[in-house]
Amino acid sequence: MTVSLRSALGFAAIAAAAFYALVVVPQGGDLTTMINGSIYASYAILALSLALIWGYGGVLSFGQAAFFGLAGYVYAVAGLNLGDTALAALIAVASAAAFAALLGYFMFWGRVSDVYLGVITLTVSLILYRFINQTAGEEWTIGAAPLGGFNGIPSTPIMTALGKPDETLMPEQIYALSVGALVVCYLICRLVIATRFGRAVVAIRENPVRAELLGYDTRFYKLGIFTLGGAIAGVGGVAFANSVFVSPTMFNLQTNGQVIIWVIVGGLGTLAGPVIGCFAMLSLSTWLGSLDGGGWTDPNLVMGVVLTFCVVALRKGLLPTALGLGERLFAVARERMGAPKLGEPRAAEDRP
Amino acid sequence: MTAAAPLLEARDLVMRFGDVTAVGGVSMTVGEGELRCLIGPNGAGKSTFFKMLSGQLRPTSGAVALRGRSIVGLPASRIARLGVGVKTQTPSVFDGLTVMESVRIATDALLPPQLARRRADEALERMRIPHLAGATVGLLAHGQRQLVELAMVVAQAPDLILLDEPAAGMTGVEVDRLGDLIVELARSSSVIVVEHDMAFIRRIARTVTVFNRGQVLAEGPAAEVMADARVRDVYLGKDAA
Amino acid sequence: MDYAIIVLLQVVVTIANLALISAGLAVIFGMMRIINMAHGEFLMLGGYAALVSHQAGLNLWLSIFVVAPLVVGLVGAVIERLVIRRLYGRMIDTMLATWGVSLALVGLITVIFGNTVAGVSPPLGSLEIGAYAIGRYELLVAGVSALLFAAGWWVLARTPVGLIARAAMQNRDMAAALGVDPARVYAATFVTGAAISGLAGALIAPIAGVAPTIGAAYIAKTFITVISGGAAILAGTLSAAGLLGAVNAAFSFLTGPVLGEVALLACAVLLLRLLPQGVTGRFFRRSL
Numbered sequence: 001m002t003v004s005l006r007s008a009l010g011f012a013a014i015a016a017a018a019f020y021a022l023v024v025v026p027q028g029g030d031l032t033t034m035i036n037g038s039i040y041a042s043y044a045i046l047a048l049s050l051a052l053i054w055g056y057g058g059v060l061s062f063g064q065a066a067f068f069g070l071a072g073y074v075y076a077v078a079g080l081n082l083g084d085t086a087l088a089a090l091i092a093v094a095s096a097a098a099f100a101a102l103l104g105y106f107m108f109w110g111r112v113s114d115v116y117l118g119v120i121t122l123t124v125s126l127i128l129y130r131f132i133n134q135t136a137g138e139e140w141t142i143g144a145a146p147l148g149g150f151n152g153i154p155s156t157p158i159m160t161a162l163g164k165p166d167e168t169l170m171p172e173q174i175y176a177l178s179v180g181a182l183v184v185c186y187l188i189c190r191l192v193i194a195t196r197f198g199r200a201v202v203a204i205r206e207n208p209v210r211a212e213l214l215g216y217d218t219r220f221y222k223l224g225i226f227t228l229g230g231a232i233a234g235v236g237g238v239a240f241a242n243s244v245f246v247s248p249t250m251f252n253l254q255t256n257g258q259v260i261i262w263v264i265v266g267g268l269g270t271l272a273g274p275v276i277g278c279f280a281m282l283s284l285s286t287w288l289g290s291l292d293g294g295g296w297t298d299p300n301l302v303m304g305v306v307l308t309f310c311v312v313a314l315r316k317g318l319l320p321t322a323l324g325l326g327e328r329l330f331a332v333a334r335e336r337m338g339a340p341k342l343g344e345p346r347a348a349e350d351r352p
Numbered sequence: 353m354t355a356a357a358p359l360l361e362a363r364d365l366v367m368r369f370g371d372v373t374a375v376g377g378v379s380m381t382v383g384e385g386e387l388r389c390l391i392g393p394n395g396a397g398k399s400t401f402f403k404m405l406s407g408q409l410r411p412t413s414g415a416v417a418l419r420g421r422s423i424v425g426l427p428a429s430r431i432a433r434l435g436v437g438v439k440t441q442t443p444s445v446f447d448g449l450t451v452m453e454s455v456r457i458a459t460d461a462l463l464p465p466q467l468a469r470r471r472a473d474e475a476l477e478r479m480r481i482p483h484l485a486g487a488t489v490g491l492l493a494h495g496q497r498q499l500v501e502l503a504m505v506v507a508q509a510p511d512l513i514l515l516d517e518p519a520a521g522m523t524g525v526e527v528d529r530l531g532d533l534i535v536e537l538a539r540s541s542s543v544i545v546v547e548h549d550m551a552f553i554r555r556i557a558r559t560v561t562v563f564n565r566g567q568v569l570a571e572g573p574a575a576e577v578m579a580d581a582r583v584r585d586v587y588l589g590k591d592a593a
Numbered sequence: 594m595d596y597a598i599i600v601l602l603q604v605v606v607t608i609a610n611l612a613l614i615s616a617g618l619a620v621i622f623g624m625m626r627i628i629n630m631a632h633g634e635f636l637m638l639g640g641y642a643a644l645v646s647h648q649a650g651l652n653l654w655l656s657i658f659v660v661a662p663l664v665v666g667l668v669g670a671v672i673e674r675l676v677i678r679r680l681y682g683r684m685i686d687t688m689l690a691t692w693g694v695s696l697a698l699v700g701l702i703t704v705i706f707g708n709t710v711a712g713v714s715p716p717l718g719s720l721e722i723g724a725y726a727i728g729r730y731e732l733l734v735a736g737v738s739a740l741l742f743a744a745g746w747w748v749l750a751r752t753p754v755g756l757i758a759r760a761a762m763q764n765r766d767m768a769a770a771l772g773v774d775p776a777r778v779y780a781a782t783f784v785t786g787a788a789i790s791g792l793a794g795a796l797i798a799p800i801a802g803v804a805p806t807i808g809a810a811y812i813a814k815t816f817i818t819v820i821s822g823g824a825a826i827l828a829g830t831l832s833a834a835g836l837l838g839a840v841n842a843a844f845s846f847l848t849g850p851v852l853g854e855v856a857l858l859a860c861a862v863l864l865l866r867l868l869p870q871g872v873t874g875r876f877f878r879r880s881l
């Protein structure tokens with residue numbers, strides 16, 4: 001009952017948000033809003049990928065941004081060399097998926113524990129960061145694409161209209177594309193969860209031993225969901241590359257930490273929650289950055305405190321806690337109103 | 353595949369944990385449709401023996417064959433697909449799923465959707481828990497969770513069913529019903545049951561194997577084994593009914 | 594010949610350095626089976642503590658060997674009190690919470706000291722071997738690292754405290770069986786790990802400099818070293834640091850420092866595929 005209510009709520013929220021984002025916002029036509037909107041949407045796709053593999057698959061990747069950044073860089077390099085941005089995007093997402101599959105093979109077939117898994121994924125992301133960060137020199141050029149070290153690749157190509165390689169998309173089109181990609185990824189996640197594969201993944205998260213004893217090779221299913229998560233993070237990375245340009249910050253420690261925060265704040269075990277959490281926290285960061293609080297509004301400081309607080313004090317995440325509180329208030333209100341008809345004695349009991 | 357090969361043949365199974373020898377060379381042959389009870393004091397190695405059969409543990413040495421085919425070293429999921437169903441000693445269920453979802457996970461592993469649906473319904477019927485289909489497993493009472501786990505095992509339709517202390521935590525009525533159920537299961541599968549309750553064992557078992565300190569102490573028809581002086585010694589001071 | 598000696602020394606220094614900056618993390622991992630995500634920030638705080646007290650006029654050696662471990666140990670005690678203790682038994686949550694602490698510490702230090710790099714030049718000058726040279730201070734740090742591990746071995750193997758620690762490493766309930774409150778063991782562990790990290794951070798500060806975000810530069814290496822080592826604190830960290838440090842140093846010589854770190858990681862991932870429980874999960878199982 002409450003589950004279906006919530007999932008209906010989630011759908012409604014997504015539909016409303018998509019409508020607002022795709023119809024209302026572009027009418028304002030403000031360029032900064034468009035660019036920020038594309039960035040937020042790219043990050044939201046990243047958050048979605050972690051929401052899927054952690055919340056449903058129980059696979060806690062501390063380094064989910066590795067796939068985000070990798071896809072971004074592959075897109076930029078392939079785009080600069082091939083000239084065909086659509087193909088480059090495809091290659092980028094495929095590489096992110098392939099990389100996730102390779103890493104997943106090592107982790108799941110090694111049957112490493114959750115603690116190890118988190119650390120290994122984060123380490124992979126940080127090594128990518130260190131590697132890219134130090135590729136400033138001339139020698140680090142792949143074909144027509146200089147890797148650019150800590151500066152990133154400012155010449156990251158922007159998507160072109162399909163079949164018209166000279167027609168670069170405008171910021172509002174990139175914006176629409178990013179938000180559209182977010183919605184599509186969300187729907188894909190919903191679909192996958194509803195399949196036999198998705199149900200098995202959830203069962204494995206609930207009890208891997210029992211799933212094995214029922215005939216599910218848990219390694220295979222974890223690898224599958226992890227690879228899908230890598231691909232989705234890759235879509236986010238491509239969207240990000242189009243919104244700004246690729247740079248090593250895409251897979252640094254802060255980005256990885258932020259994804260975790262978005263998912264925790266938004267609520268583990270939901271898909272819409274982390275997306276909302278992402279938008280909320282990014283807006284908060286932007287707002288904090290614009291304040292002059294004598295330094296005390298440092299985004300790291302605030303995010304760190306929020307994360308620690310959420311883990312220590314709220315086991316369910318901010319949004320589900322708020323939602324739960326709302327539901328309870330709603331139930332109480334309904335009981336109060338319905339009480340005279342159905343439950344006189346009950347209502348009497350309530351009063352001291 | 354030779355017709356002569358028994359359903360299960362375990363030979364000289366040994367399991368050591370560091371210095372502890374949990375199972376020290378056990379052989380057992382179980383035929384099609386056999387119902388066998390496995391008894392023995394706590395720590396005798398019964399659960400460890402089951403874990404080696406189901407692939408949760410890889411034996412230190414020894415051989416296990418299912419219809420003549422070696423299964424040592426296969427992952428538990430492969431062994432499950434080859435027709436071995438296990439109810440573990442501590443109930444192992446999907447707390448976050450509903451009863452029906454849990455049983456469907458069991459049937460979906462092997463069957464096409466329409467068939468899976470029917471098989472799941474049947475499993476709930478056999479456990480007499482269709483009314484719990486929509487209930488979340490984590491919120492059920494202990495005995496009911498045991499039934500849910502049994503329903504999952506039954507829904508797999510295994511050829512060999514291993515039940516590790518299935519009656520633990522059940523009420524008298526539930527235990528009686530469980531006895532009927534196990535006898536019924538043995539019509540279509542082979543069943544090995546670990547139990548402590550002697551009255552229960554007398555009711556259901558034809559063959560009994562007694563474990564002690566990782567070894568087979570005695571094996572034979574129920575009445576005969578229970579009359580054995582050594583077996584009584586092992587159980588002395590325990591609930592020897 | 595001279596070249597061979599200098600290469601050898603460089604390899605030893607790399608290994609000792611890796612072992613040193615991983616030690617505090619290893620203590621916490623060995624005893625509590627969690628990875629302290631704020632480890633990099635503990636190193637960073639150690640660096641700042643030494644640097645600030647030195648700039649305030651205190652002797653450099655006192656700043657490094659006394660002030661830094663004290664300050665970071667104290668910070669560890671506060672964090673243990675406010676955060677770790679409340680998450681007892683929830684390993685993943687503990688790691689997530691320490692990640693929050695890590696971010697907060699980066700923010701806090703940025704607020705106080707600004708986002709700039711600071712440092713002192715390494716004392717003691719350099720040791721010349723033929724046409725080549727290596728910093729004497731780096732050799733000293735390697736020596737301190739060796740001493741630290743020797744002392745760790747002595748404490749674990751020969752003292753009553755070590756007995757309790759070993760019991761807790763083997764089995765969570767064993768410490769309770771010895772009549773020691775496990776919560777106190779964990780608190781002491783966390784503070785000790787923090788203090789060791791503080792010392793390590795202070796020791797490497799003259800070589801690497803300090804900045805609020807410098808922790809991020811260390812954590813990948815240290816995490817992977819400790820995880821690859823497995824549960825035994827000393828043997829695990831030493832064997833993993835030996836293997837990974839040698840790979841790192843070798844590849845750094847051949848291809849430059851960047852690929853050195855990439856090689857370190859690739860080696861560690863391969864290692865974990867082969868030995869999922871770490872080196873000491875398979876070998877040296879009875880070691881400390």
Ligand SMILES: Nc1ncnc2c1ncn2[C@@H]1O[C@H](COP(=O)(O)OP(=O)(O)O)[C@@H](O)[C@H]1O
Nearest residue numbers: 369372373374393394395396397398399400401
């Ligand atoms: N994973 C393990 N590690 C170490 N010892 C174990 C392990 N599992 C079981 N044992 C030991 O093996 C022996 C047999 O245990 P078990 O098979 O559970 O006995 P039973 O089911 O007959 O009560 C016991 O002494 C137990 O302590």
Ligand SMILES: [Mg+2]
Nearest residue numbers: 398399400441
């Ligand atoms: Mg048992």
